[in-house]
Amino acid sequence: MRKSFSSRVTLAQVADRAGVSTMTASYTFSRPERVSAASREKVLAAARALGYGGPDPSARSLRRGSAGALGVILGEHLTYAFDDPQARAFLAGVADVCAEQGHAMTILPVVDAGADVARVRAAAVDGYILWTTEDGAPVLDAAIATHRPVVVHGGPAAAGARLVGIDNRAAARAIGQVVFAGATLPAVVSFPLTSARRAQVVAGPDPHGVTFPVTRERLLGLQDAARDVGARWSEVLVAVCSTNDAREGHTMTADLMSRTPRPDALATMSDELASGAVAALDAVGLRMPRDVALTGWDDAEVAHRLGITTVAQSMREQGAACARQILTGTTSDFSDRWQIIRRGSSN
Amino acid sequence: MRKSFSSRVTLAQVADRAGVSTMTASYTFSRPERVSAASREKVLAAARALGYGGPDPSARSLRRGSAGALGVILGEHLTYAFDDPQARAFLAGVADVCAEQGHAMTILPVVDAGADVARVRAAAVDGYILWTTEDGAPVLDAAIATHRPVVVHGGPAAAGARLVGIDNRAAARAIGQVVFAGATLPAVVSFPLTSARRAQVVAGPDPHGVTFPVTRERLLGLQDAARDVGARWSEVLVAVCSTNDAREGHTMTADLMSRTPRPDALATMSDELASGAVAALDAVGLRMPRDVALTGWDDAEVAHRLGITTVAQSMREQGAACARQILTGTTSDFSDRWQIIRRGSSN
DNA sequence: CATCCTATATGTATCGTTACACAAATGTCA
DNA sequence: TGACATTTGTGTAACGATACATATAGGATG
Numbered sequence A, B: 001m002r003k004s005f006s007s008r009v010t011l012a013q014v015a016d017r018a019g020v021s022t023m024t025a026s027y028t029f030s031r032p033e034r035v036s037a038a039s040r041e042k043v044l045a046a047a048r049a050l051g052y053g054g055p056d057p058s059a060r061s062l063r064r065g066s067a068g069a070l071g072v073i074l075g076e077h078l079t080y081a082f083d084d085p086q087a088r089a090f091l092a093g094v095a096d097v098c099a100e101q102g103h104a105m106t107i108l109p110v111v112d113a114g115a116d117v118a119r120v121r122a123a124a125v126d127g128y129i130l131w132t133t134e135d136g137a138p139v140l141d142a143a144i145a146t147h148r149p150v151v152v153h154g155g156p157a158a159a160g161a162r163l164v165g166i167d168n169r170a171a172a173r174a175i176g177q178v179v180f181a182g183a184t185l186p187a188v189v190s191f192p193l194t195s196a197r198r199a200q201v202v203a204g205p206d207p208h209g210v211t212f213p214v215t216r217e218r219l220l221g222l223q224d225a226a227r228d229v230g231a232r233w234s235e236v237l238v239a240v241c242s243t244n245d246a247r248e249g250h251t252m253t254a255d256l257m258s259r260t261p262r263p264d265a266l267a268t269m270s271d272e273l274a275s276g277a278v279a280a281l282d283a284v285g286l287r288m289p290r291d292v293a294l295t296g297w298d299d300a301e302v303a304h305r306l307g308i309t310t311v312a313q314s315m316r317e318q319g320a321a322c323a324r325q326i327l328t329g330t331t332s333d334f335s336d337r338w339q340i341i342r343r344g345s346s347n
Numbered sequence C: 001c002a003t004c005c006t007a008t009a010t011g012t013a014t015c016g017t018t019a020c021a022c023a024a025a026t027g028t029c030a
Numbered sequence D: 001t002g003a004c005a006t007t008t009g010t011g012t013a014a015c016g017a018t019a020c021a022t023a024t025a026g027g028a029t030g
Helices: A011-018 A022-030 A037-050 A057-064 A084-098 A112-120 A138-143 A168-180 A213-228 A245-258 A269-281 A301-306 A315-328 B011-018 B022-030 B037-050 B057-064 B086-099 B113-122 B138-145 B170-181 B213-228 B248-257 B271-283 B303-307 B315-328
Strands: A067-072 A103-106 A128-131 A150-153 A162-164 A186-190 A200-202 A237-240 A264-267 A294-295 A310-313 A339-341 B068-074 B102-109 B128-131 B148-154 B161-164 B186-190 B200-202 B235-242 B265-268 B293-296 B310-312 B340-341
Touching: A011 A037, A011 B310, A022 A037, A057 B057, A067 A084, A067 A138, A067 A315, A067 B213, A084 A128, A084 A168, A084 B170, A084 B340, A103 B170, A128 A138, A128 A315, A138 A150, A150 A315, A162 A168, A162 A315, A168 A186, A168 A264, A168 A294, A168 A310, A168 A339, A168 B213, A186 A213, A186 A245, A186 A269, A186 A301, A237 A245, A245 A264, A269 A294, A294 B200, A310 B293, A315 B057, A315 B303, A339 B161, B011 B022, B011 B186, B022 B037, B022 B310, B068 B086, B068 B138, B068 B315, B086 B102, B086 B128, B086 B315, B102 B113, B128 B138, B128 B315, B138 B148, B148 B315, B170 B186, B170 B213, B170 B293, B170 B310, B186 B213, B186 B271, B200 B248, B235 B248, B248 B265, B248 B271, B265 B271, B271 B293, B271 B303
Parallel strands: A067 A103, A067 A128, A128 A150, A150 A162, A186 A237, A186 A264, A264 A294, B068 B102, B068 B128, B128 B148, B148 B161, B186 B235, B186 B265, B265 B293
Antiparallel strands: A103 B102, A200 A237, A310 A339, B200 B235, B310 B340
């Protein structure tokens, strides 16, 4: 805060003391090879003597026109965002590329719409990456309005923003066909449908009412799959979880399994939810896939351990791709970068 | 990157178009109440027409002398840092205060010493918070050298940096006395001792050789406690885990329990390690506290669930305190903000 | 009606750095 | 030796915004 002490040492002072021009001092820090070893030494000695802390980042950013940081906007409060292993993997990917490109990663906390928009505008970053963005989120427009590059993971699509992510609808349809095959009554264990995040079991909800794009696409794909296997969507029970964790998956699956008629195929939207679902089935003595077929999503470590069929995708690579898109302009298409891993939990 | 398009709209252009002075335009964005409603409207209209994205953050930072962001330096690669629930709680606390104070949170990825130092110097932040810093870490010196405020969580202490954290040695001694009471052969399940992170079981290691301050203090406290209950430290087995997770706690505890003589009291450095330890005891049919007394640390949700005695502290509050220290200058002392929660796992 | 105060508008001078263009010094090669 | 390339050093002019001090108009007050 009181960064500007009475005495802030500047490059000019260092140059003065070293007996060289300001530019020589500047080059010493930003392009050392441009300066003779002798001058370099003089400048560094002067810097040391004066306690110069290196070129001021704000001044440098202003002059250079690049902030040296990437903004990441998470759709939820950090407390929850970081609880999601996929979010963590994604961030790790972003961080990898940031580090590689010598950039910092600025996380813009999301709290309430008004302040969030202000923070987005005020952030000194070279571009924005959005994770888990709801349709019509004001932060997305705010990010685009800054004229800096914007990459949205998963959606929503927007003019002026690039989209990174797999084709969730196609993947959902594919895994839906696997898990629903031969089932009498398919069911779904889903992420929240809207930011209200109400946990509930609903029959055949209209996917178009879902405001989280990834969830909507997956639901659409599962609807396709239900049709493919001849099931009526209006009878398909969707257990909507309020958060993406095993506990919630357990609770909601337990609810689902207590219904009559009981679903005999469960497509879950994540391996975390799936792991809770497996526990819930266990608890009531149902076996996979004999009594109930079940699939996860993400191919997390837990899917491997529990032996469940799942959709593999690499969030880490997608995070890296988002960052690379902004920092180097490299585009990459992930729509087909998913794969169904078959294990024992489905037929 | 190519932030400076051919045509970047500036405040001056907006002012021109609105027919007011640059300052009036500036005030419209930074102190709207300082400007009449009429001018404000004119300026906003002009901004809209020109597609002005708001005041440039770098320029504003330079002029105002504050970057509007807080730097957080994690001692490890993000992939691992975020896997630690305590780290996540800490970050959530930092984020809370950042949001409250209208600041962003910049995470400085740690990869290799050389580049890290450069990144620290180049980061546009108003201060640094360091988490899990090893003795003599170059980033600490680099942070201090910038003359911006620095807060270190847990240690190491350094001139020019404030320290936030509980008195780990006192807390460790206290819980050590609880778990070691009446034991014949105490043992410890520990965090890594150095950045080499080698997993191993060692008898009575010298705590002074430990380079992670928090771990060192806790080991010192446990050494004190061992002495207090009349045990010989040189015989105390310390299972050093390579990471802080349940799996590692399980593995190392299993190793510990296969030794002869078998330890009958286990002080673990986290509830994650403790939960792995509980599983390992289960696996070989040992009961708590009858066969082996066991304690955790942190009072995480898992400690509650497993009913283990633990040291309660709030990382979230500590994170908030670190941020507040930098952003508002508020200091707070956490040395006594810990508490032993007794549950069934110890006597 | 003169005086003083408040609300609003503006001109100027930086904030600290680096891009650019050019000058000077040195080296290279036939 | 002269012509030409290469290194190294420097002056100047921004980058885009805001703090501060001052100017002006209109209102309130006695």
